[in-house]
Amino acid sequence: MKRMLSLGAAVFLGGTTAACAGALDKSVATSPPAAPYQQVSKLVPLPDFIPGLGQLFVDPATLPAGPFLAYDRDRKLVSTIYMIPVADLAPDKRFDNLKAAGGPVDHVDVYYNAGHPGVAVPHAHVVLWHVPESGEARVAK
Amino acid sequence: MTVTRRRMLGLGGGLAAALALRDPAEAEAGDVVEVTMAGTGDGSRVWFDPIGIRIRPGQVIRWINRDPGNAHTSTAYHPSAFDRPRRVPEGAAGWNSGYLLPGEAYEVMLSVPGVYDYYCIPHEHAGMVGRIVVGAADPAGRPGGGLPEAALRAFPSVGEIMARGIVRRG
Numbered sequence: 001m002k003r004m005l006s007l008g009a010a011v012f013l014g015g016t017t018a019a020c021a022g023a024l025d026k027s028v029a030t031s032p033p034a035a036p037y038q039q040v041s042k043l044v045p046l047p048d049f050i051p052g053l054g055q056l057f058v059d060p061a062t063l064p065a066g067p068f069l070a071y072d073r074d075r076k077l078v079s080t081i082y083m084i085p086v087a088d089l090a091p092d093k094r095f096d097n098l099k100a101a102g103g104p105v106d107h108v109d110v111y112y113n114a115g116h117p118g119v120a121v122p123h124a125h126v127v128l129w130h131v132p133e134s135g136e137a138r139v140a141k
Numbered sequence: 142m143t144v145t146r147r148r149m150l151g152l153g154g155g156l157a158a159a160l161a162l163r164d165p166a167e168a169e170a171g172d173v174v175e176v177t178m179a180g181t182g183d184g185s186r187v188w189f190d191p192i193g194i195r196i197r198p199g200q201v202i203r204w205i206n207r208d209p210g211n212a213h214t215s216t217a218y219h220p221s222a223f224d225r226p227r228r229v230p231e232g233a234a235g236w237n238s239g240y241l242l243p244g245e246a247y248e249v250m251l252s253v254p255g256v257y258d259y260y261c262i263p264h265e266h267a268g269m270v271g272r273i274v275v276g277a278a279d280p281a282g283r284p285g286g287g288l289p290e291a292a293l294r295a296f297p298s299v300g301e302i303m304a305r306g307i308v309r310r311g
Contacts, residue, residue: 045240050210052182113184114267116211117240121266125184141209 028102031071033057040068044117053127054078054139064119067101070127072138077102079139082126083119086112102130173201173248176215176271178241178261180208187211187264189271193297193308198252198276204238205246212240213269214262215247218288226287230255230275251275256283256299260292268295274302 027034040056041048049055054070068081080102084095109127113119129136174196180187187208196202204215218228219235229235230253238247240262251257254276261269268291272283280300285293297308 045212045242047210047212047243052184052210111183111185114180114187114269115263116184117263120263 025101025103028069029077031055031057031069031075031077033069033077036061037069040118046117049073049139051141052139053081056081064123065095065098067099069102070139074138076138078129078131078135080105080128080130082128083113083123084126085119085121085123087121089124100128102128104130106130106132106135172199173203175203175205178204178206178208178213178215180211182210184211187213187261187267187269188310189215189261189269191307191309192270192295193272193274193302193305195274195302195306196251198254199250200275201248201250202273203246203248204241206241206243209243211263212242213264214238214240215249215259215271216262218258218260228256228258228283229253230257233257254278258283258296265289265292268292270295272296272299272302274299278303280304 028037032039036059037057038060039048040046040058043058043060046056054072055075057069057071058066064083064085066080066082068083069077070079070081072078080100082095082098088095105128107129109125109129111125111127113123113125115121115123131138174194176194177190178187179190189204194202204213206213215236215238216222216225217235217237218225220227221235222237233251233253233255236249236259241247251273252275255274256278257273257275259271259273266289270292278299280298280303282299283296295310297310301308
């Protein structure tokens with residue numbers, strides 16, 4: 001995946017930094033994660049496995065921001081993703097205390113996405129990788 | 142595997158018009174003209190390719206999703222599809238492909254001459270729109286308004302389509 005920005009996301013996410021140091025929640029370590037998470041491709045018309053992201057799960061109550069949990073083809077968690085509409089990056093809107101649901105974070109990518117079913121407006125993907133940078137290849141295709 | 146759905150729109154007189162009209166600036170393809178739904182790997186850019194095309198009345202447009210990480214639609218600007226402003230010729234019906242997953246396709250036959258504007262539902266605000274000229278149209282035609290600014294900015298002009306036949310955006 002093309003790296004767009006890997007610094008500053010923890011600041012952007014407010015209270016996330018503390019959560020990043022937490023231990024991995026075993027209930028989400030492998031897919032499918034425990035309820036209330038549901039497979040995204042069964043909620044909206046998207047491919048079951050999205051190149052660059054993986055197989056996604058989300059608690060529908062948290063849409064559109066997430067967190068989305070992303071798994072590789074071996075059903076192992078690789079990242080926690082937030083999807084923040086560009087229009088919501090405004091003075092009267094905040095996203096505080098978002099949790100890194102997948103546990104310890106190795107590095108963070110932030111990049112623009114034009115939209116897709118489920119979040120049908122331009123938005124930012126904030127990807128909290130739980131694997132080293134070399135591990136991104138596990139969901140590349 | 143490619144899955145295709147097809148609709149025939151505005152059939153009246155289409156075949157006769159197709160036989161009568163040939164122009165070098167119209168798409169050279171056969172009876173089916175393909176438009177690709179595409180996107181970058183990270184989803185930062187999405188587009189129809191070509192974004193503008195001129196065809197003969199009675200030709201079929203076939204949209205196919207070749208974006209491996211996203212779903213797309215081809216949806217006409219027409220009151221019958223989500224009560225959007227009419228941006229197809231009088232007498233022509235609208236269409237909505239529904240979401241097409243990677244490898245899926247959708248076809249419509251267009252026979253009423255004029256300008257047809259369409260968009261992708263989840264990507265309209267990112268400027269994923271397209272324009273088809275069937276037969277001939279006023280090069281200065283197609284009024285704006287009533288759409289997101291990103292969509293209005295993205296349309297190629299009718300004049301450019303009339304002159305070049307196919308308009309692509311990289």
